[in-house]
Amino acid sequence: MTSGLAEKRREKYEAILKAALKVFAEHGFFNSQVSKIAREAGVADGTIYLYFKNKEDILISLFREKLGSLVRKFHEHVHEDDRADEAIRKICELHFTELEKDVQLAKVTQLELRQSSRELHSEISKALKPYIQLIExxxxRGIEQGIFRRDLDVKLTRLLIFGAMDEVVSSWLISGRRYSLSAQVDKTVDFFLRGLRA
Structure with missing residues (x-):
C-alpha cells in the first residue's frame, strides 16, 4: 500500500471514529445505528465494515485511540526522572482538561463505562489497561523515590485514583457543566497526595 493510500485510509478511519463519538454522545451506544455513524462520517454504510467488524468494535477502537492519546500526551510532558507527585498532578490535569475540551468524549466515557454489556465492558477494560498501568x-516510582508510602497497595490505589477522577468528571456532567472541570485539579490532587505521601 502506498503512503498516499495509507494516509487516505487513516483519514477515513479517523473520520468514522469522530462521527461515532458524536453519534454515541448524542444518542448513546445502544440507540446508535451504524447507518447514523456512516451518514455523520459522510461514507456509505458498507464502508464502515471495511474498517470495523461492528458497532462494538467502533466503540472499543474509540476508547483505545482516545485513551492511547492521553497516555502519549502524558509521556510527552512527564519523564522517567520527574517526581512522582508531579506526575500524579499531570495525569489528573490531563484527564480533566482533555475531557473538559472534548465534552462528547466525556459523555461517552462516562455512559459507556457504566452501561455496557459484560462482553463490551471486558473489551473496554482492556482498552483502559495502558492508562491504569500508567498510574501504577x-x-x-513514587515509592522508589521515597515520596509515597512503602505500604501502599499499588493495585488498589491505581483504581482508586482512576475511579475518583472518573467520578469528578461524572459529577461535572450531571451538573450540566456549571463549573470548570480543570479548576478541580488542585483539590483532587491534594486529596490524592495526602493519602499517598510517605
Missing amino acids: DVLV
Whole structure:
C-alpha cells in the first residue's frame, strides 16, 4: 500500500471514529445505528465494515485511540526522572482538561463505562489497561523515590485514583457543566497526595 493510500485510509478511519463519538454522545451506544455513524462520517454504510467488524468494535477502537492519546500526551510532558507527585498532578490535569475540551468524549466515557454489556465492558477494560498501568507505574516510582508510602497497595490505589477522577468528571456532567472541570485539579490532587505521601 502506498503512503498516499495509507494516509487516505487513516483519514477515513479517523473520520468514522469522530462521527461515532458524536453519534454515541448524542444518542448513546445502544440507540446508535451504524447507518447514523456512516451518514455523520459522510461514507456509505458498507464502508464502515471495511474498517470495523461492528458497532462494538467502533466503540472499543474509540476508547483505545482516545485513551492511547492521553497516555502519549502524558509521556510527552512527564519523564522517567520527574517526581512522582508531579506526575500524579499531570495525569489528573490531563484527564480533566482533555475531557473538559472534548465534552462528547466525556459523555461517552462516562455512559459507556457504566452501561455496557459484560462482553463490551471486558473489551473496554482492556482498552483502559495502558492508562491504569500508567498510574501504577507512577505509584511504583513514587515509592522508589521515597515520596509515597512503602505500604501502599499499588493495585488498589491505581483504581482508586482512576475511579475518583472518573467520578469528578461524572459529577461535572450531571451538573450540566456549571463549573470548570480543570479548576478541580488542585483539590483532587491534594486529596490524592495526602493519602499517598510517605
